[in-house]
Amino acid sequence: MQFSFPPRSTRGAVMGFTWSQIVMVTCGVLCAVTGVNVLVTGARWTAGGLFAAAAVLWVLGLLRLRGRRVTEWLPVIGGALVQRAGRQDRYRGMVFAPGSVGEHLDMPGQAAGYRWLPAVAGDGTTPVGLLAHRRERTVTAALLCFGANYLLADSSVQEQRLVDWAQVLNVLGTEYADLGMVRWALTTRAVPDTGNRAQRYLADRAIDTTSPAYQSLAELTAAAAPSAQRHETYLVCVFDVARMSGEVADAGGGDAAVAAVVLDKLGGIEATVSEAGVATGGWLTPRAYAGVLRSQWDPADQAELDVRGGDGVAVGAEPRLAGPAAVETVGWSALRHDSGFSRTLWVAEMPRTLVGATWLTGLYTRVTGRRTVTLVAQPIPAALANLAARREQVSRAGDEVTKRKLRLVRTAREQEEARSVAQIDREQAAGHTRYRYALLVTVTAPSMDELEQDTRTVKRILARAGCESVVLFGEQDQGFLAGALPLGRGLAPVRGWWSA
Numbered sequence: 001m002q003f004s005f006p007p008r009s010t011r012g013a014v015m016g017f018t019w020s021q022i023v024m025v026t027c028g029v030l031c032a033v034t035g036v037n038v039l040v041t042g043a044r045w046t047a048g049g050l051f052a053a054a055a056v057l058w059v060l061g062l063l064r065l066r067g068r069r070v071t072e073w074l075p076v077i078g079g080a081l082v083q084r085a086g087r088q089d090r091y092r093g094m095v096f097a098p099g100s101v102g103e104h105l106d107m108p109g110q111a112a113g114y115r116w117l118p119a120v121a122g123d124g125t126t127p128v129g130l131l132a133h134r135r136e137r138t139v140t141a142a143l144l145c146f147g148a149n150y151l152l153a154d155s156s157v158q159e160q161r162l163v164d165w166a167q168v169l170n171v172l173g174t175e176y177a178d179l180g181m182v183r184w185a186l187t188t189r190a191v192p193d194t195g196n197r198a199q200r201y202l203a204d205r206a207i208d209t210t211s212p213a214y215q216s217l218a219e220l221t222a223a224a225a226p227s228a229q230r231h232e233t234y235l236v237c238v239f240d241v242a243r244m245s246g247e248v249a250d251a252g253g254g255d256a257a258v259a260a261v262v263l264d265k266l267g268g269i270e271a272t273v274s275e276a277g278v279a280t281g282g283w284l285t286p287r288a289y290a291g292v293l294r295s296q297w298d299p300a301d302q303a304e305l306d307v308r309g310g311d312g313v314a315v316g317a318e319p320r321l322a323g324p325a326a327v328e329t330v331g332w333s334a335l336r337h338d339s340g341f342s343r344t345l346w347v348a349e350m351p352r353t354l355v356g357a358t359w360l361t362g363l364y365t366r367v368t369g370r371r372t373v374t375l376v377a378q379p380i381p382a383a384l385a386n387l388a389a390r391r392e393q394v395s396r397a398g399d400e401v402t403k404r405k406l407r408l409v410r411t412a413r414e415q416e417e418a419r420s421v422a423q424i425d426r427e428q429a430a431g432h433t434r435y436r437y438a439l440l441v442t443v444t445a446p447s448m449d450e451l452e453q454d455t456r457t458v459k460r461i462l463a464r465a466g467c468e469s470v471v472l473f474g475e476q477d478q479g480f481l482a483g484a485l486p487l488g489r490g491l492a493p494v495r496g497w498w499s500a
Contacts (some may be wrong), residue, residue, distance in 0.1 A: 002354040002355060002356055003354070003355060003357070004352075004353070004355075005352065005355075006417070006421075006423070007349070007352055007413060007416055007420060018071065020061075020069075021062065021069065022061075024058070024060055024061030025061045025062065027057050028053075028054040028058040028061065031050045031051070031053045032054040034050050035049075035050030035051045035054065068348075068470070073473075076473070077474055080474035080475075084329075089477075090327065090328035090329070091324070091327040091328070092325070092326055093106045093107075093108070093323050093324055093327075105293075105320050105322045107293075107322070107323040108324070108327050109477050109481060110478065111323075111487065111489075113133045113134045114133055114134075114140075115132055116129070116130070116131065116132075116286055116319050116320075117130035117132040117139060117258065117259050118256070118259065119262070121263065122263070122267065126282075128141065128266070128283045128286075129141065129142070129283070129285055130259055130262060131289070131487070132241075132255070132258070137240065137242055138239060138240055139239045139241060139258060139262050140236060140237070140239075140488055141237055141262065141266055141283050142187075142236045142237075142284045142289060143234065143235040143236075143266075143280055143281075143282070143283050144232070144233075144280060144281035144282060144288075145234065145235055145273065145278050145279070145280055146233070146278070146280070147233060148161075148277070150357070151361070158357065164275070164277055165276055167276065168273060169377075169435075170432065171272050172184055172272075173379030173433030174379070174433055176237075177433075179243075179265055180239045180241075180243040180247075180261075180265070181237055181265070182239065182240045182243070183237075183238040183376060183488045184235065184236060184377055184488065185238075185374055185375060185376045185377065185486070185489075185490075186233070186234075186236075186374070186375045187233070187236055187372060187374045187486040189231070189232050189296075189371070189373075189484075190367070190370065190371050190372075191230060191232065191295070191299075191302055192302065231364060234292070234486045235273065236486045236487065237265075237488070239262055239265065241258060244261050244262075266283055270282070270283070285316065286316075286319040287315055287317060287319060288316040289322070289486075290319040290320075290321065290322035291305045291308075291316030292316075293322040293323070294317040294322050294323075296444075296484050297324035297327075297337050298337070298340070299338075299340040299444055300446075324337050324338050329476055329477060330448070332473045332474050332476075333471050333472075334448065334476060335476040335477055335479075335480050340444045340446060341444070341446070341447065342443065342445075342451070343442070343443050343471060343476065344441070344442045344475075344476060344480055344482070344484070345442075345443070345455070345458065345462075345470065345471055345472070345483075346438065346439075346469065346471075346472055347439040347467050347469050348468050349467060350467060352416075352466060353466055355466060359465050360373070360465060362464065362465060363458065366457075366461055367454070367458060369445055369454035369457070369458075370444040370445065371444065371454070372484045373440075374440045374441075374482065374483045374486075374490070375437060375438075375439050376437060376438050376482065376488060376491050377436070377437040378435060378437070379435055380434045382428070386428060388434075389424060389425045392421045396421060400418075437491075439467075440479065440483030441469070441483065442479070442480060443455050
C-alpha cells in the first residue's frame, strides 16, 4: 500500500502572492517612481536612496529563504531580537528561582502556564497525569503505547493495521473532536537504554547460567550496552475546557469536574486505540509524565530515572520538579537545556512521490543519537473543512482565469496543487476527516559538535525519504516545547473558516 502527500500550498491572496508581499512590492514600485521623478530634478543621492529602498522592498517581498518567504521570516526575527533585548532568551528555575516550584511545575515560555490537575482513574487508586494550561484553558494527557513489529508482518496484516489506524484517526477527528478534543499528537522518542533491558531480561529469565549459549548471549548483550536504544511512543490528547463547559457544569464545576469529564473521554480513547491492535500501557501518572518531561529537559537524568521503581523508590520524578533548571538559546539554531543541546527541525514538505507506510523507518533505525519525532494534528470540523475546500477551489479557478488572460504559464506544481485540492474535496465528500498537521524532529546531544553531526544525519535521512526539512531559526525555544515534549503543541489555533 502506497500513499501520496499533497504539496504544500503556494497559493496566496492574489496570483500566488500574499498581502504582505503585495504591499512590499507596491511600496517598492512607488519608491522607484518617486526616485525617477527626483532624479529628473538633479538630486542624484536622494534618487539613489529611493532606488536602493525599492530594491530592498522587492527582494524582501519576492525572495524565499530556507522554505519560507522573507515576509514570513520578518516577524520571527523581530520577535527573537525583542526577546534577546529583554533578556528573555534565558531561563533559570529550580534552585536558581527559590520558591518557584513550591506548588506547581515550573517551565519556561508558553509552557509556564501548565499546572497539575488532581485526577484519579476509575479504580479509585491510580492517579492520572493531567496538565491544565491556565491561560489557554486546555487539559493534556499522554497515553503510553507499544508498537508491534510492522516490517516483519505479512502484507495482509500490514494493510489491516493501516485500516484499523485510519479508523482511529477518523474516530478522534469526529466523535472526540465533537466532545472537546482540539488536538492530538504522536510523540516517539529514541533514548539510550542506560539500563540495558536486554541484559536484565537475560539475567532474570536464564535458568542455566553456565551453558555456552548463556555466555554467548551475555557477551552480546553486554557489548550492546553502549549503543542500545529504546523507543517510547506517546499519544497525547489535548482537550478544550470551553468546549466541555456544559459537561463540566453538569458535573458540578471546578477542577474536580474538569478532571472527571476528561477521564471519561480518556477511557474511550484508550479503548479505541486498543481495538486497533495497538498495545497500551495506560495513561501516564503524574510521576511518570514528569519523568518524561524531566528526562527531555535534562538527558543526564535518564539513567537515574530508568533505575527507579525498585527498593521503595517511586517511578518517575516529583511532578513539581518536571521543569528544567536552566535554559538558554545558543545562536539562532540551538537550545541549551540543563545537560543537553537540542535543535528542532520542521518538515516543511512531505514526500511528493508515492511512498510506502514505512517511509520514515530510517529515522528510527539509522540514527544512533537521541531524537524525538512528533506529529501534531488538529481535526477540522466538517463544515469548516467544506468551506475551506470550496474557497480553495474558487480561488484557484480565479487565478487560472487571470493567468489565461495574461498568457502566463501554469507550472506543474500548480497543476499538482490543484489536483490535490480536488482529491481532498473528494475525500471529504466520502466522509474522511480533514486534518491540519505538522511534523517536527528534535535532535538532542551532549555537545554542540555532536548536535551538528546528528542534525546532518537526520536531514540526510529526511532528504532520502523525500522530505524537505527546515531548521526553526529564531524559534528553537518554541520548537523544543512542540517537538521534544509530549504536550501536543505546535499548531496555531484556527480562527474562523478562512484559516482552515
